[in-house]
Amino acid sequence: MSAPRVVSVAPASPAERVGVRPGDEILALNGEVPRDVIAYRLLADEAEVVLDVRRGGLEVQLTVEKAAGEPLGAEVSSALFDQVRTCDNHCEFCFIYQLPPGLRKSLYLKDDDYRLSFLYGNFTTLTRFTEADLERVVTERISPLHVSIHATDPEVRAEMLRNRRGATSLRWLRALLDHGIEVHGQVVVCPGRNDGAVLDDTLAGVLDRYPELASLCVVPLGVSRYNTEPHMRPHTRAEARAVVEAVHDWQDVYQPTLGHRLVFAADEYYLLAGIPFPEPDAYEGFPMHEDGVGMARTFELEFTGAVARPTGVATGFFAWVDGAPPEGYRAPRTEQPSTGPGCGAGEAASAGSAGPGGTTVTLRARPDAPVTVLTGTYGATVLEPLVAGLGRPDVRVLAVENRFFGGNTGVAGLLTGSDLRRVLADQPDGHRYLLPDVCLSQGRFLDGTTPDELPRPVEVVATDGIALRAALERR
Numbered sequence: 001m002s003a004p005r006v007v008s009v010a011p012a013s014p015a016e017r018v019g020v021r022p023g024d025e026i027l028a029l030n031g032e033v034p035r036d037v038i039a040y041r042l043l044a045d046e047a048e049v050v051l052d053v054r055r056g057g058l059e060v061q062l063t064v065e066k067a068a069g070e071p072l073g074a075e076v077s078s079a080l081f082d083q084v085r086t087c088d089n090h091c092e093f094c095f096i097y098q099l100p101p102g103l104r105k106s107l108y109l110k111d112d113d114y115r116l117s118f119l120y121g122n123f124t125t126l127t128r129f130t131e132a133d134l135e136r137v138v139t140e141r142i143s144p145l146h147v148s149i150h151a152t153d154p155e156v157r158a159e160m161l162r163n164r165r166g167a168t169s170l171r172w173l174r175a176l177l178d179h180g181i182e183v184h185g186q187v188v189v190c191p192g193r194n195d196g197a198v199l200d201d202t203l204a205g206v207l208d209r210y211p212e213l214a215s216l217c218v219v220p221l222g223v224s225r226y227n228t229e230p231h232m233r234p235h236t237r238a239e240a241r242a243v244v245e246a247v248h249d250w251q252d253v254y255q256p257t258l259g260h261r262l263v264f265a266a267d268e269y270y271l272l273a274g275i276p277f278p279e280p281d282a283y284e285g286f287p288m289h290e291d292g293v294g295m296a297r298t299f300e301l302e303f304t305g306a307v308a309r310p311t312g313v314a315t316g317f318f319a320w321v322d323g324a325p326p327e328g329y330r331a332p333r334t335e336q337p338s339t340g341p342g343c344g345a346g347e348a349a350s351a352g353s354a355g356p357g358g359t360t361v362t363l364r365a366r367p368d369a370p371v372t373v374l375t376g377t378y379g380a381t382v383l384e385p386l387v388a389g390l391g392r393p394d395v396r397v398l399a400v401e402n403r404f405f406g407g408n409t410g411v412a413g414l415l416t417g418s419d420l421r422r423v424l425a426d427q428p429d430g431h432r433y434l435l436p437d438v439c440l441s442q443g444r445f446l447d448g449t450t451p452d453e454l455p456r457p458v459e460v461v462a463t464d465g466i467a468l469r470a471a472l473e474r475r
């Protein structure tokens with residue numbers, strides 16, 4: 001356990017009124033030691049909060065009086081004050097095993113922690129879930145949670161997770177649903193492993209055993225050039241088409257039975273299969289937007305002005321937690337607060353949360369210079385028709401092939417500085433280059449480089465259609 005450290009105090013907040021300062025370590029609230037920001041928030045919700053604080057080696061006690069439920073106003077340095085619960089599975093499709101060496105340490109962290117599921121929307125397999133966890137989730141109403149299902153057949157699931165507890169851990173999913181916890185599910189499809197008849201069996205199993213699921217996304221596995229698993233490979237077009245058709249067939253079963261479609265295929269599948277995206281209404285409010293389901297449609301709605309606000313990145317219920325920043329687990333994309341335009345589209349990968357409509361701009365090209373929108377190969381497929389619809393010969397989309405990871409990594413969220421450097425070196429000087437912020441975490445690409453190291457200046461802009469449109473109109 002490490003005590004949460006205050007990193008900032010909101011002006012005129014209850015914390016400021018009693019003299020809480022950045023650097024203070026909060027040892028206890030009303031005598032209780034919080035394990036994470038969820039507990040911290042619950043304890044801080046009281047009308048009277050006695051804070052045990054360590055400051056410069058000394059312990060002081062501060063008493064806060066405020067309205068019940070009023071935020072304390074002290075931002076702390078991490079989401080979990082004890083250890084992240086790591087995953088004990090060894091999935092053959094795990095992208096973490098397919099990362100090259102030498103990246104930042106946090107990228108290699110395999111977590112399987114229901115708290116991160118609640119806070120950030122991470123998926124948990126529940127193989128390390130316990131009775132005590134269930135009790136806490138139910139008592140504190142830690143909801144919604146996000147659960148990796150992959151297959152409902154116990155043997156197939158255990159094989160996919162390479163963990164015998166994978167055969168039985170979905171009993172916790174049943175228990176969560178029995179207690180009214182909202183759960184969103186995920187199936188990562190690996191061709192030859194859990195597609196075809198196994199996928200049908202899984203979707204039948206969901207109807208039979210977990211019909212209360214709020215939504216279920218079906219996403220393809222990612223394969224990088226560092227993959228060492230002989231059976232893991234990208235889908236063929238025919239396989240992708242079969243997955244989309246299976247999802248549509250099961251939507252036709254779920255809709256009349258459950259009253260909603262429940263299951264959705266990732267955007268990547270439609271791109272791979274060459275099948276048009278479903279109409280926006282078919283996404284039922286885009287519950288799995290952050291998981292790459294419906295991003296292309298939301299981007300289109302934003303870009304064409306059909307909606308007034310970006311759908312944005314849902315960060316689980318993290319926003320609910322008073323004053324706790326995402327540093328330490330999931331960092332903001334840019335180092336500065338976001339305020340303006342952005343680009344990038346239809347991406348399955350996301351790497352953090354930017355403020356709505358965010359931008360960090362390094363303007364060195366003339367405002368009326370030709371504009372190039374940089375994105376991944378999948379994003380380019382979505383963006384090109386939208387940009388063409390503007391009738392602006394001065395704007396073009398440039399797809400950046402991902403050679404750093406290779407394989408089937410076509411999403412903008414996995415773009416790295418080395419690939420951008422290679423592509424931009426051949427591009428004309430004096431143009432404006434727009435870069436989606438989704439490929440950055442605290443101002444750095446996944447390979448550790450920064451936009452300042454690129455051979456052309458870029459404008460880093462938020463990854464939504466409204467922001468991109470605004471950036472293009474800023475001449």
Ligand code: SF4
Binds near residue numbers: 095110112
């Ligand atoms: S559960 Fe997730 S993190 Fe763990 S091995 Fe499987 S894919 Fe990787």
